[in-house]
Amino acid sequence: MDAAPAIELRDVGRRYGERYALRDVSVTVQTGATLVVFGPNGAGKSTLLRVLATLLRPHGGEVTVLGESLPRRDWAVRGKVGLLAHDALLYRDLSARENLRFHARLHKVDEARVEELLERTRLIGRAEDPVRTLSRGLLQRVAVCRAILHDPPLLLLDEPRANLDPAAAELIEPLIGRASGRTRVITSHDPAGGLAEADVALGLRDGRPALLAATGEVDVRAVEELYR
Numbered sequence: 001m002d003a004a005p006a007i008e009l010r011d012v013g014r015r016y017g018e019r020y021a022l023r024d025v026s027v028t029v030q031t032g033a034t035l036v037v038f039g040p041n042g043a044g045k046s047t048l049l050r051v052l053a054t055l056l057r058p059h060g061g062e063v064t065v066l067g068e069s070l071p072r073r074d075w076a077v078r079g080k081v082g083l084l085a086h087d088a089l090l091y092r093d094l095s096a097r098e099n100l101r102f103h104a105r106l107h108k109v110d111e112a113r114v115e116e117l118l119e120r121t122r123l124i125g126r127a128e129d130p131v132r133t134l135s136r137g138l139l140q141r142v143a144v145c146r147a148i149l150h151d152p153p154l155l156l157l158d159e160p161r162a163n164l165d166p167a168a169a170e171l172i173e174p175l176i177g178r179a180s181g182r183t184r185v186i187t188s189h190d191p192a193g194g195l196a197e198a199d200v201a202l203g204l205r206d207g208r209p210a211l212l213a214a215t216g217e218v219d220v221r222a223v224e225e226l227y228r
């Protein structure tokens with residue numbers, strides 16, 4: 001692991017109108033490590049990912065991502081982050097291949113990478129269909145391809161295995177799993193499964209940190225407690 005952390009948050013806050021969705025969140029993620037964020041619906045997990053992805057500006061505190069201070073240097077971070085969000089971030093009337101080629105051009109990535117990913121995720125047979133006609137699991141595979149197309153060092157994954165059958169989850173594992181070698185922030189509602197993947201666990205409740213610990217120091221019951 002490099003000496004400089006990939007992510008440093010100090011007392012970060014973010015509001016929607018008057019309501020705080022994140023408040024006083026501080027956490028450090030080392031390069032190559034995995035942070036798993038737990039918390040009930042509405043706890044602020046997606047908001048945290050969107051702040052890290054430079055899609056939302058923080059309203060307070062300090063955010064450093066890949067050595068760059070946000071929001072001031074957001075342009076320097078944008079191309080180095082892969083976001084897999086609940087919304088697949090795809091053009092629904094375009095095919096998987098067209099969507100991925102569009103992103104390849106944006107990121108100046110060779111089109112051969114598109115074909116490689118379509119093959120690795122077993123999408124070749126459906127690559128020409130408009131993505132609005134794909135099942136949720138197939139759509140999720142296209143979204144994974146889009147998120148990692150430009151080989152980003154930082155992955156932000158909002159419940160990445162949602163809608164995937166076990167075989168599909170296995171297919172994407174080399175792309176977004178620990179073996180991918182990327183720094184990762186993953187949201188999860190699965191205490192045991194999430195902890196198994198984490199180096200650091202953050203639990204949010206009403207936008208505030210309710211749990212923060214290295215994985216070896218946290219019991220699965222402490223994570224389950226967040227949901228009571």
Ligand SMILES: Nc1ncnc2c1ncn2[C@@H]1O[C@H](COP(=O)(O)OP(=O)(O)OP(=O)(O)O)[C@@H](O)[C@H]1O
Pocket residue numbers: 016020021039040041042043044045046047048
């Ligand atoms: N665009 C928005 N406008 C107003 N409020 C929002 C918006 N997006 C999220 N919120 C609110 O911010 C809070 C945190 O939402 P967020 O989506 O970050 O939670 P989450 O932990 O990801 O939830 P889930 O597990 O349901 O995905 C919630 O109260 C939510 O209603």
